Amino acid sequence: MSEKRETGNVDLNEQFWTDKYQKDQMGWDIGYVSTPLKGYFDQIDDKSLKILIPGAGNAYEAEYLWNNGFTNVYVVDISEEPLTRFIKRVPDFPKDQLLNVDFFQLEDRFDLIIEQTFFCALDPKLRAQYVEKMHNLLRPNGVLVGLMFKIPLFDDRPPFGGNESEYRLLFSDRFSIDIMEEAYNSITARAGSELFIKMTPLEL
Template identity: 55%
Template sequence: MNKDFWSSKYQKDQTGWDIGHISTPLKEYIDQLKNKNLKILIPGAGNSYEAEYLFKNGFENIWICDIAEEPIKNLKARFRDFPDAQILHEDFFKLQGRFDLILEQTFFCALPVSKRPDYAKKSHDLLQANGKISGLLFNFKLTSNGPPFGGNKEEYLTYFSPYFKINIFEPCYNSIKPRQGNELFFNFNKK
């Protein structure tokens, strides 16, 4: 599950997680954010529809991170105004910096299960004091076939509870049709 693995997925058009636009739950979450100066990170950003939506709605301090080059090229071809300096073509786990908000959309579920504790710890480390991580996690039986790999609320809490105060963690009421009943929306504050 390295750079070559993910590049191959894009080259072979094996991107079933990509819905072609921002997901409804994240759009509605973003729409209620008041502070347009937030420094926002989108890890494993893929084609970055969330970043494009944020930028077009007055958020300029958005950073995307992806290990594969193809989705970064796709964003630049689709949205030429996105600042090059805010595109991080690197491994999330080697990333440095501080952010106010991390938006999660299909990155966590694409990681091997053994990396999940590292993801929670790294997210904590990347956030400013009182920073937040919010987004969606899949809610279906954990399988060895993936990505995506499933999981459930109880499992996820074992990773995040040591580092985060759990504000909201509930079944998503506004998932897109193919994902209805299979997503959890969460909003956690850094401890």
């Protein structure tokens, strides 16, 4: 859930996120695959899809996909700490598909990108750059799927929130917004607070 950015007096760099993991200060971490994404994964027939999970943190979504036969999954985080934890949980996961890099430096193309607590970790100043990078990383028929908070949250530290109208304005130049609606199957603690999104890149 991490990339380098500055917000107020907090430098949200690699060390910031590594410290969060080492001190177990991960309030965003629910400890398992989120139910809306599990439901989406369960209806995918093509298990050869090339999938990216950026800012993945402990990557329960990647673990679920891997355990259900999706072998072409790539996990990205700027902090090495969650990737180390992940490989201990899932030792047969290909290490070359665990990428300890800056999301914005990635150069590849994917069929499916999963958004799960990454967007809300970015400084809002980087949201336009996020949209552009997502567009560039997706293949022409690719899909961006995930969850985004529809509540204000914090202004000076992550997680940063937002609302549907803001997101539609942000994404509409680069994506066809196929679904952006309140998730009906959020976990109880996040009921009414999440939007489920499904978007496809526009040809420019």
